[in-house]
Amino acid sequence: MLTRWSEPFLQVTDVTYQYDHMKSFSLAKQSFTLEKGKLLVILGPSGSGKSTLLQLIAGLLRPNQGTIIMGGKPIHQLPPEKRNLSMIFQKPYLLPFLTVGANVEIGLKLKGVPSSERRVKSEEILHQVGLTGFYQRPLSSLSGGQEQRVALARSLVIEPQLMLLDEPFSQLDPLLRRQMGHWLGDMKRKWEIPMIMVTHDREEALTLGDQFLILRDGVAQQSGTLENIYYEPANRWMADFMGIDNVVDGIKRGTRVTTFLGDLEVHPHCVNVPDGPVHIVLRSEWLQMDSASSIEATIESSAFRGEYTEVRAHVNGESVVIKQLGFSNYERGTKTGVRLTTSNVWCLPKEVM
Incomplete structure (x- = not known):
């Protein structure tokens, strides 16, 4: 049973990252908080540091300095598998030789959950994501949107404390992308799992986000609510970026x-x-x-x-x-x-x- 915390669930404080000397890019100090049931959108042009920040939270990169606190516990030194979070990428990365159900169960299997319990949990989560009856389906029978729903089901079934989404709908056509965006918004309200989403798509960001962080060349230009970034740009660049x-x-x-x-x-x-x-x-x-x-x-x-x-x-x-x-x-x-x-x-x- 998911419950709300009286304090921010995720606290990122003064996190920085510098790539090796072959890359000039560095991520300047980043700080933000995120509550249960909220979706933070990290927005910015290519090369702004969006995916770098997401990978730092996921544990795929280690910050040079700063702290990441999740559920009251520091996680910035933990390996990815110890952080109790899920990450969804641009492509679903499903295993084509397995059925839908077997793909969804992978995380549960790694945790040692018995097969009978795995099936019950998998069928329940497939129902939650709108794929009732798909457990035995081969992947070859699915549309692009359905594949991403399977990827989401695989992430949700392990009951993560945090979900990270790295441009999850960028491979879909515009109509399907919009439909998946509406579905993700419904899921966010139903599950109350905190989410962080990276996207280039401003319309998608404004539709889904509760909080926003806009990056440019590794530096935060503005953060806040939809009203802040839409009506109250912090500088001229922000005004141009937000389509004013x-x-x-x-x-x-x-x-x-x-x-x-x-x-x-x-x-x-x-x-x-x-x-x-x-x-x-x-x-x-x-x-x-x-x-x-x-x-x-x-x-x-x-x-x-x-x-x-x-x-x-x-x-x-x-x-x-x-x-x-x-x-x-x-x-x-x-x-x-x-x-x-x-x-x-x-x-x-x-x-x-």
Whole structure:
């Protein structure tokens, strides 16, 4: 029976890693906590250190310094098999000459669990992952998504305290990847096993994650909740990485900032940003067409993206991106109005680009 801990279940403190002299990459100090039933997403471009950090937690690499505490016990010096965790990779790495059930039972067999008990546990976990009746199936009969579910069942059946996922759906087609993401979200809520997931896919990350850690070149750029990283980027790079289309110039004075949209209120968390030139961060969905608005926009282009229309417009000397839900068709040169749908704006100290 899984229970909640009154303190963070996993505590990673000042963990660093330096590869040998042939590799210039190093992972700077990383610290975070994770509670039972939560999923931490480690996000970042290729070569940012995501998989390195995951391997340090798994025990596949040893940190140069720092501590990893799981369930109140230090594990950073333990070998992988002593850490009571499971790791799922991009490929399921199933044994093709074994049936589904035999693949699921591998961990139990290594633990010395009797065969009759292994089968009961395996069939129960296959039911939990939506593969009821698959125990005797050959692997050749499975789809890619079903193979990953078998890999998940194999990981869950040993009752790990922590699950690590290294881009588990990257080999799947987009539709199946989305379906597996929804299924993993349901499983997370049902099982309450803490999880850490590495992914390149920003949509997948934002859909599944409870906590986020964004890395760049081995250095943490920002950590926190979905609201933090989506609406409150820590720097200009984070704003670009999180897909914020409009980063424009402004002049901050106290709690107000002068922009191409007029004089606006500064977000309360940005009040301590030094006065003077700043970057104003505007998500494209915060700008909306409004013919009644006194702020004039000239349409430069529009393109339907499947769920929304991306409109590029010229507004008081700034070229901005506006997302309109659904299909819209705007001709180049059309004049219209535009309004801001938020009561305040996020701003950052202006960086020299």
